[in-house]
Amino acid sequence: MTGAAGFIGSHTAVELMAAGHDVVGVDNFANSSPGAVERVHRLADGRFTFVELDLRDRTSLNELLRRRPVDAVVHFAARKAVGESVDIPLDYYDTNVNATLGLVSVMLERGVNRLVFSSSCSIYGEAESMPIREDAPARPTNPYARTKWMCEQILADVCQRHPDWQVTSLRYFNPAGAHPSGLLGEDPRGVPNNVLPYIAQVAVGRRAELSIFGDDYPTPDGTGIRDYIHVVDIAEGHRLALEALGEATGHRVINLGTGHGTSVRELLTAFSAACGRELPSRVVARRPGDVAELVADPSLARELLGWKATRDVADMCRDAWNFQRHNPNGYAETDRGGTEQ
Ligand code: NAD
Ligand code: WQD
Numbered sequence: 001m002t003g004a005a006g007f008i009g010s011h012t013a014v015e016l017m018a019a020g021h022d023v024v025g026v027d028n029f030a031n032s033s034p035g036a037v038e039r040v041h042r043l044a045d046g047r048f049t050f051v052e053l054d055l056r057d058r059t060s061l062n063e064l065l066r067r068r069p070v071d072a073v074v075h076f077a078a079r080k081a082v083g084e085s086v087d088i089p090l091d092y093y094d095t096n097v098n099a100t101l102g103l104v105s106v107m108l109e110r111g112v113n114r115l116v117f118s119s120s121c122s123i124y125g126e127a128e129s130m131p132i133r134e135d136a137p138a139r140p141t142n143p144y145a146r147t148k149w150m151c152e153q154i155l156a157d158v159c160q161r162h163p164d165w166q167v168t169s170l171r172y173f174n175p176a177g178a179h180p181s182g183l184l185g186e187d188p189r190g191v192p193n194n195v196l197p198y199i200a201q202v203a204v205g206r207r208a209e210l211s212i213f214g215d216d217y218p219t220p221d222g223t224g225i226r227d228y229i230h231v232v233d234i235a236e237g238h239r240l241a242l243e244a245l246g247e248a249t250g251h252r253v254i255n256l257g258t259g260h261g262t263s264v265r266e267l268l269t270a271f272s273a274a275c276g277r278e279l280p281s282r283v284v285a286r287r288p289g290d291v292a293e294l295v296a297d298p299s300l301a302r303e304l305l306g307w308k309a310t311r312d313v314a315d316m317c318r319d320a321w322n323f324q325r326h327n328p329n330g331y332a333e334t335d336r337g338g339t340e341q
Helices: 007-018 034-043 058-067 082-087 089-110 143-161 195-203 231-247 264-275 299-305 313-326
Strands: 023-027 048-052 073-075 114-120 166-172 174-176 210-213 228-230 250-256 281-284
Touching (some): 007 023, 007 034, 007 073, 073 089, 082 089, 082 143, 089 114, 089 143, 114 231, 143 166, 143 250, 195 313, 210 264, 231 250
Parallel strands (some): 073 114, 114 166, 166 250, 210 281
16 A cells, blocks of 8 residues: 555555455655554454555565565555645656556566555536546646546556556545544644634634634535545545455546535534534635536446445544644644554
8 A cells, every 4th residue: 555654545554454355555744744654553354464665666675575475465655635635736747656656567466456546526627517537527627637547548558558457446526524533633734724623723822713714605504515535434445446446457537535525614514513613714715626516426336336425524623623622733743663564
């Protein structure tokens, strides 16, 4: 598992081990901390090996897979901030595309042909109709989304050339929430880009108020609507996608969303209910590049994987608040010690 110390990776590692898989995780802590690895070890219900490694270092990756053979790869490692990707596009192409090329080359060399790839609803851009199905045209509108679209195309080409390859790209909508234990959650570096971690930091007193980016959208309350999906549902989706890889060769693309939209105001109300006080907010200008509504049609995931999200926005707010209040400053930086934990 690449990006195993990250938000979705850490939850998925726990989910996979609970189902009996052994996990070898790598991460370079570019956007995460060793504290998350330590928490995964605490929750692990199986064997978890972690190696600090930059995925762009093909030699070390090759050596790791020689030493610790794996039968499949779940690839989360990437940079994911849309705004930042406009400022430093080359870093995004390097981490997201170049590292994926390296990973696939090493997999070819090591004879590993099964992969689950983290893709994104951002590939759809401004979709014409809601909810969004996988056959909607790809119209990425920023470098981050283009890196995800390029990776999907690279993977499709590899599958074309190597007919035994089994790859699933999961396009997630808006992952949110935390592990119900309160041990794992979202711990972004700096000012959160995403709305739910921002609200959680308002709730715990780290930020004064939520800036609502526009209330003049053509939605019932004027604020943007998104398909928030619990990170544990996403983790289960990865387990099922991994276990279903053997059912089909080639490249499959599957949405992970709930099919339900929630506005920014509704989300703020739900979080206020979870933390027991009305959280302050102020309406500011729209954020450039934002769209009014993005909601998944998740029926293909149900059909192909037998997967359906079972947790709602109230669950996401409860679990995110549970993590935030027990970890007001996120994961404490722990001593990195050696490179293998
Ligand atoms: P995250 O930043 O918490 O996790 C990504 C992890 O990859 C981090 O731990 C980071 O340190 C690691 N990483 C980055 N560059 C690396 C490198 N060169 N070598 C090794 N590790 C590296 O993000 P997340 O929310 O867990 O996202 C995981 C994946 O899901 C990403 O590919 C992201 O693009 C995709 N995704 C996320 C969302 C979302 O809103 N969270 C939505 C759709 C898709
Ligand atoms: C959600 C809503 C904002 C912050 C991003 C990426 C997408 C995917 C998921 C990776 C919008 C509003 C936000 C704030 C606000 N990630 N908002 N105040 O933009 O839907 O999607 O994350 O693949 O690619 O683009 O998520 O959480 O930033 O915003 O009012 O401080 O909250 O306008 O309506 P977004 P988000």
